[in-house]
Amino acid sequence: MSGTPEREGTLADGWELVVGLEVHVELSTATKLFCGCANRFGDEPNTNVCPVCLGLPGSLPVVNAAAVDFAMRLGRALGCEVRPAVFARKNYFYPDMPKDYQISQYDQPTNTDGCLELPDGDVVGIERAHIEEDTGKTTHVGGGGRIHDADHALVDYNRAGVPLVEIVSRPDIRGAEQARTYVRELRAILLAIGVSDARMEEGSMRVDANVSVRPVGSNELRTRCEIKNLSSLRSLGRAIAFEAHRHVDLWSGGERPRQETRHWDEAGGRTTPGRSKEDAEDYRYFQDPDLVPLAPSADQVAAIDAALPVLPAARRAALLAAGAGAVSASDAALLVERDQDALVRTAVAMGADPGLTATRVSNDLAVDDWSRVTPDGLAALIGLEASGQITATQAKQVLAEMVEAGDDPASIAERRGFQAMAGDDLAATVDRVIAGNPDEWQRFCSGDDTDRKKLSGFFIGQVMRSTRGRADGAAVNRLLQEKAGG
Amino acid sequence: MSGRISRDEAAHVARLARLRFSDDELDELAAQLSAVLDHAADVEALDVSGIEPTSHPQPLTDVTRVDEVRPSLERDEVLAQAPSVAEGQFRVPPILGEAP
Numbered sequence: 001m002s003g004t005p006e007r008e009g010t011l012a013d014g015w016e017l018v019v020g021l022e023v024h025v026e027l028s029t030a031t032k033l034f035c036g037c038a039n040r041f042g043d044e045p046n047t048n049v050c051p052v053c054l055g056l057p058g059s060l061p062v063v064n065a066a067a068v069d070f071a072m073r074l075g076r077a078l079g080c081e082v083r084p085a086v087f088a089r090k091n092y093f094y095p096d097m098p099k100d101y102q103i104s105q106y107d108q109p110t111n112t113d114g115c116l117e118l119p120d121g122d123v124v125g126i127e128r129a130h131i132e133e134d135t136g137k138t139t140h141v142g143g144g145g146r147i148h149d150a151d152h153a154l155v156d157y158n159r160a161g162v163p164l165v166e167i168v169s170r171p172d173i174r175g176a177e178q179a180r181t182y183v184r185e186l187r188a189i190l191l192a193i194g195v196s197d198a199r200m201e202e203g204s205m206r207v208d209a210n211v212s213v214r215p216v217g218s219n220e221l222r223t224r225c226e227i228k229n230l231s232s233l234r235s236l237g238r239a240i241a242f243e244a245h246r247h248v249d250l251w252s253g254g255e256r257p258r259q260e261t262r263h264w265d266e267a268g269g270r271t272t273p274g275r276s277k278e279d280a281e282d283y284r285y286f287q288d289p290d291l292v293p294l295a296p297s298a299d300q301v302a303a304i305d306a307a308l309p310v311l312p313a314a315r316r317a318a319l320l321a322a323g324a325g326a327v328s329a330s331d332a333a334l335l336v337e338r339d340q341d342a343l344v345r346t347a348v349a350m351g352a353d354p355g356l357t358a359t360r361v362s363n364d365l366a367v368d369d370w371s372r373v374t375p376d377g378l379a380a381l382i383g384l385e386a387s388g389q390i391t392a393t394q395a396k397q398v399l400a401e402m403v404e405a406g407d408d409p410a411s412i413a414e415r416r417g418f419q420a421m422a423g424d425d426l427a428a429t430v431d432r433v434i435a436g437n438p439d440e441w442q443r444f445c446s447g448d449d450t451d452r453k454k455l456s457g458f459f460i461g462q463v464m465r466s467t468r469g470r471a472d473g474a475a476v477n478r479l480l481q482e483k484a485g486g
Numbered sequence: 487m488s489g490r491i492s493r494d495e496a497a498h499v500a501r502l503a504r505l506r507f508s509d510d511e512l513d514e515l516a517a518q519l520s521a522v523l524d525h526a527a528d529v530e531a532l533d534v535s536g537i538e539p540t541s542h543p544q545p546l547t548d549v550t551r552v553d554e555v556r557p558s559l560e561r562d563e564v565l566a567q568a569p570s571v572a573e574g575q576f577r578v579p580p581i582l583g584e585a586p
Contacts, residue, residue, distance in 0.1 A: 030554065063549065
């Protein structure tokens, strides 16, 4: 019973989606959570292992102070209360943990009761953000990669014991797109406070989604399914949409979903059942006797607060304020994500047109290394473009050269012979092109909108050719419309 | 002999620990586990008002270490302990089902 294939779109009338997300984030400490083995992705298998992370008898875990600090930093960035915490053993048998238990936090987690504000102002509650160790990596061999048909499995313990924070949201998310936005925003915060590289494709950020549906207007929480194996934002959105439709179909048909873990099948575009409630987890949590409690002092928490950088939400707000209505919310989100908001704000403070600066940078500065572009260089470039001294096309080319060479825009424009044509010169060129193409001009003047659009492209092309690209296409079009009588 | 733990419950706990027992053994274990819970109930009945909760025998918190890399073990040495090895990894029987 794996449901009908994927459907897009909103839910049937009268139904509402209820989603909570559990996000696992690997902390970018130098070492693992309980031992001094390197915390490094991509090393040769089983080269970063020791008696502690292999669970050998007689070994004892000691907590990595940096991991606790990172976790508390994340908690405070999410507005959580940082509390005294206790480590617990989560017992289960699976070869990804050689100890046969995973050290986690259970009834006394480090962070509780926070929230995350999305760019549109919606707020998602955070129930908890607790510290735990990652598991080893198992690879199933044979049987076409399917777990149940595998011939054997290979285990690499380099990842076993890497510090994680699991961030558990409240079921406040109401749509697949909002779930994606939540993860994007969480990622932006993680990057801003420097506690994780948060790369979904490398598995340093992993998302499970708890999905249920309910009639609009009701406050009940109906049976939920937990979807695992979501390795991209795209999968997350698709899986939630699929699962929501499946639940609505079941309830509408007089059935009810079973509470179970489900897996997202990327190729098939559907979720498939995993463990069901009969095998419901019984992890027999108990306090780890090898570890003593964490008891952060008020001073410690105050020091963390004082050292927190300005968070993405505040940076977006600052950029929007600097733009005075001329910067779009989507540009602001993108610029903050790319860490280019300070560049834009400084250029604007130097007098550059806010809307044009934001557009030019968000559209044409999507490069990894833009360190050679200085705020005053950017402001000068926008000045040239805004005053019509160079065209938009030329501005993009100048910016590309600024990225490479870091030269000032005026010199680059001069060296390339860029200068937008003076208005009179442009008008004369347009007249000459019209005179040289009387039939086309006749059709341009008498034709309908489609003809006009097609022929204006023709005329702009001719003008560009005779000016070797120095003309401003928009200005040529304006002149054509004027001369044809509006 | 309070019967706080039934034979079925003892069987459930045994299954979670991947242990197999005969019915007689389960009866005996259920009785022993019940006795342990009886003892816990006795302790629970004590008046502990005014006594600080103890989460650990040592009055310690925040025992941590600095985030500095220490040498790991040699892989050959590690894998020499394994019953089966392939591609520098522990080779284990096919695992039914996904990770918990």
